[in-house]
Amino acid sequence: MPGHNFLFIPGPTNVPDRVRRALALPQEDQRAPDFPQFMLPLFADLKKIFRTESGQIFVFPGSGTGGWEASIANTLSPGDRVLAARFGMFSQKWIDLCQRFGLDVDIIDVEWGEGAPIEEYAARLAADKAHKIKAVLFCHNETATGVTSDVAAMRRALDAARHPALLYVDGVSSIASIDFRMDEWGVDLAVAGSQKGFMLPTGLAIVSVSQKALAARKAAKLSRCFFDFDDMIATNKDGFFPYTPATTLLRALRESVDLLLEEGLENVHARHHRLAEAVRRAIAAWGLKLCAAKPQWYSDTVSAICVPSGFSGADVVATAYRRYNLSLGVGLAKVAGKVYRIGHLGDLNELMILSAITGSEMAMRDVGIPIELGRGVGAAQAYLRETNKAQ
Amino acid sequence: MPGHNFLFIPGPTNVPDRVRRALALPQEDQRAPDFPQFMLPLFADLKKIFRTESGQIFVFPGSGTGGWEASIANTLSPGDRVLAARFGMFSQKWIDLCQRFGLDVDIIDVEWGEGAPIEEYAARLAADKAHKIKAVLFCHNETATGVTSDVAAMRRALDAARHPALLYVDGVSSIASIDFRMDEWGVDLAVAGSQKGFMLPTGLAIVSVSQKALAARKAAKLSRCFFDFDDMIATNKDGFFPYTPATTLLRALRESVDLLLEEGLENVHARHHRLAEAVRRAIAAWGLKLCAAKPQWYSDTVSAICVPSGFSGADVVATAYRRYNLSLGVGLAKVAGKVYRIGHLGDLNELMILSAITGSEMAMRDVGIPIELGRGVGAAQAYLRETNKAQ
Amino acid sequence: MPGHNFLFIPGPTNVPDRVRRALALPQEDQRAPDFPQFMLPLFADLKKIFRTESGQIFVFPGSGTGGWEASIANTLSPGDRVLAARFGMFSQKWIDLCQRFGLDVDIIDVEWGEGAPIEEYAARLAADKAHKIKAVLFCHNETATGVTSDVAAMRRALDAARHPALLYVDGVSSIASIDFRMDEWGVDLAVAGSQKGFMLPTGLAIVSVSQKALAARKAAKLSRCFFDFDDMIATNKDGFFPYTPATTLLRALRESVDLLLEEGLENVHARHHRLAEAVRRAIAAWGLKLCAAKPQWYSDTVSAICVPSGFSGADVVATAYRRYNLSLGVGLAKVAGKVYRIGHLGDLNELMILSAITGSEMAMRDVGIPIELGRGVGAAQAYLRETNKAQ
């Protein structure tokens, strides 16, 4: 098929050319004497992305799921109680993982489309006088529904309750794209994956861990080896790894971290907000609604768009792929068919996001959704013109 | 700048990923015993692209200008009369080249925006009873004005006049993109460049020459060495070259020829027509006009769009580049400022061409041209939806 | 530093150009409707590499260590007894992993440099009348000592003992390089990594599992999620994955599997044997000895070379890297300093392996080892000339 594919799923995201070139580098010896000169600054710069000074970064071959597993396996024990809200497929999968590892998950069920329920979290923490809850699981950005929740508020709730539970954040589809502040928000464990805001192929789980969470590993009884923090700590300090690291992805990560820092994290966040808002202007012009129930939860990395009743979001996605070489995200689990998703994170600019809107319009019309072609595009164009800062 | 650049100049065009990968191949020995097994089939397949069986293909390191020079230097002599129409910057430059080589160019001046004047060509040929005109120069697609002319009609005019002049065609921005038939149209010499329909970087002049034109080289008195057909004929027959060929570009050419033949030339032409028509629907919706004066001349590889008086096409282009990472073509020479150009040839699909339209709309509005955002896009979307053949 | 690095560690290995180009492919949607058309044939072809028809292939983001963890976590329970020999760092690390997961490892300690002790394995199996041993762990190729052991003999020993234990094989540095026959040898679980014979960057654990081993997962009580076979089985059958797969590495794996099958597995094995033998000829010419104690154990993928007493293998490696841009393998654990290693697996040919020998000679002389320059090279050249099959 001529021309390129337009990739607007919420990860993997488009890999910038500069990063793609790094993926084709020759292999290297991970035990070479100059390898630490590459690796130690990379660890240091990753801390800047997570906005932590006291935390420690771990990079595993894996994916976000591997990052979750590492976070649980290194710090908790079977029977430990954790508190988690379930409001989308990824928060649900995290809970499922905890349960498979024998944790006792106190689940707060929330309507899909709503954000993390800070007040309910607070209530249960307050009720937990015995401090049996060891950890609070918090999904920063629920990729299934396009909902961003308020980590800072969660921290305030923990503090208000004077509860010592660790705060674990799923930042897979938020970190490196939207505002995230590990130290300021008192996050103890944050999980990211390479294939989202880091603009890499899938293959790395990147985890940042506070000293408090690190201390918890002494008592943690879950078995671990591949994801063991101790082995990493022992070797990472010298710039090496306990087993063969994914050096090619690490070289590519060096490039993507450089790209992020060269643009500046604030600028990266502002760009994501602006492109996301353009998508939302288009949605409004179409007369459609987001799955996210309130503006406070609108995600700047992914929009889940409700299709009118009688239509299927899956059809929109299939049509866009087949007819326009456009990859959109389907609705998952509870919202399957009800929504389709536009991922708008990573290496994107104005015309790229407009492509997603243009193609969505055509695919929606193809399946019979009565929107006017050009209407959403025009609204997005107007917003992007007005907010373009180039002279 | 995040995201990729949108390249819509009428060459160089977007290089498909598969071709880009070939550009990074390791170097090779151009005298290796198996080199001919690569080169001879490539020559054979290039003949398919030019639609010639009896002609011979020459590939020089160079550009379209080099191809013109090769065509003149190998077949003509100082003082030879050639007949040419001038109706855009590229037809003009070809004439200039001929004059520098001492040819006597009989120039037909035509309004820019019109096509090659077949009747005037015919009249001058008819008047040339002595057959002093050795060659007719014919610009198939004038890139400066977005005008395609009728090569078959030119051949009919030559035949009607029973004139033996050679027919030279500038196919730089037409061959491999729109219909071109060397043998059927009796073309004696056709010039193409790598960076247009062949979807490669600049660096190759590709010339196809009829046996009649090859015979003319015996009497041709212009000096030549780098571009000498004889040296090429002597070595190409065995799959080699008289001097180091640009093997990397040849490997990439192998890929692009494969892409063209896999898609099928008719499909390639149909795709170019459809994407060009989408651009024209947008232009009509904007209430603007093409530089091309009549539909019969509308080019399927490039559209030169007249900006309303009081505005500058150059401003549109500069704005698109600075604010939206979009590269459009400026107006050249006589039409500088009066038009801007969208190149729509090469490795393109629906959403790619819509990006050019979307970005053009925004840039036009930015410079004050009173078009309604989304209007042109909507017209193009409608046409592309209706004509999409995927189920 | 001009020129390229010469990589002769026993993994990561040199990635062929064709595979490197695949690593730079654009990202794709792992849920695209045509993704299974890519993935299902890849699973089928991987079975050819493992030489299994009834087994099932699993591909995890990870490394060999992850593959080991997957094999243990899916099929065994804390307290289960497994039988394993320890004769090098990698067999040792596998045992350590088992112990961390609460298994009761019956360890056979063997001199480093010797192969897996089939008779002792047999004796312990025979003694295990109650069949408490659930699995036999067998390191096919111990990368630390350059020792290959006899899997077929191990199977015969199991059969002779009529013992139902599962046979687990660490094939990380053997599979895809030297002869391995899952079905014929009755292997129940074989672990490979992407960065060895598969000629890819590190990042994939590739595991092949017999139906018998798969059945064992019902009773297996170890926690698992990221490495869970069940989730993979449920989605892989349709060509999908339970979480985002490392698609870029999978695309590259497609290329490397094609390369292996195009060359033919027997030819791949023969090539590895021939290049390894060339290294051994050089070692003999130097008057040095392999760590591998007997010819029956000589590995065709890696040679651990004993340096004369008074010298350090680590110095040879450091010198080769610093002065000649040559990466060799250091001695690990018990043989640290005593050996250095030449990895000779993956995408290699005659002149490549001769480079490793040439550079080794120079580095050995640099640290004072009294070998004659050119002597080992000459012996290897002679062997390679004689055994070259090209006309």
Add this chain to the structure above:
Amino acid sequence: MPGHNFLFIPGPTNVPDRVRRALALPQEDQRAPDFPQFMLPLFADLKKIFRTESGQIFVFPGSGTGGWEASIANTLSPGDRVLAARFGMFSQKWIDLCQRFGLDVDIIDVEWGEGAPIEEYAARLAADKAHKIKAVLFCHNETATGVTSDVAAMRRALDAARHPALLYVDGVSSIASIDFRMDEWGVDLAVAGSQKGFMLPTGLAIVSVSQKALAARKAAKLSRCFFDFDDMIATNKDGFFPYTPATTLLRALRESVDLLLEEGLENVHARHHRLAEAVRRAIAAWGLKLCAAKPQWYSDTVSAICVPSGFSGADVVATAYRRYNLSLGVGLAKVAGKVYRIGHLGDLNELMILSAITGSEMAMRDVGIPIELGRGVGAAQAYLRETNKAQ
């Protein structure tokens, strides 16, 4: 065929990975407003490579032959007398080109293997009282015979004769590899190609021209257009080109110029000398002779090795390619069969050059030349060890 090809022809040379990555960059608009910010510093840095401050650099799509043609066509007229020595295929081809362009070439025939005959040049210049000789053609490094001649001595001879002829230097296989000083040596026109010391694919002719030679173009009567200096001068000053430049090769050239300047030209020259000397040590150990007749002419970029009588250099080359994936250079024209050539220029290091020697030994033995395997390698290893400056 597994493993990579070993390329040791005297051009194209091995392209460094960093440069290869640049070749895969996306296309760009050569008229973009920021293009000059890329191009103007590149012109400036190219002057550093040619060691000229007052000269002007021209970069044409083409090859060395194109560079020669540009140099002649822009500065001379039919009938002009030029003085040239003929002592190898490339000096001969340059003379042939001049003759095709109607120049009157005063040819000094010299035994192949000897260098440019300064005294004979001097004698003819002295005899030319009327200063009819407009230009002296001087082949700095004759690639066919591996002979480097003394440009500085040629300048002294011109000065001693007080002769105003322009000094043209063929530096195709010398510039960017061995010492070349345009200003200091009073060179008026120097020609280089991209595929030698510049470590790029073939496709660029790079020409440096003194103000004196530039002035000569006013009177020059040869036709020119593609290679016209005037068109280049008019547009290059602003960072643009008169026709579409080979931007991809220019981006790659930026990388290779950076590599050269980062290493430092003196270090580049010293490296070439050292690797060339290693080859010569091997040749001496084999008991063979160079085609170059005296040490003063030994080329540091290519060695032409005389095979003993009764053997054919072409057989050595064919055997090396077929059996060892090694590309060597055949003997050309007068020395066809009598020599084979090892190109040792560009991106090379110790183990790379040793590969060429190792493979040469095997191929020579294969065709029956009685050399001892390992002998030449050992001599080269010894020299490279002793002269290695790494600690």
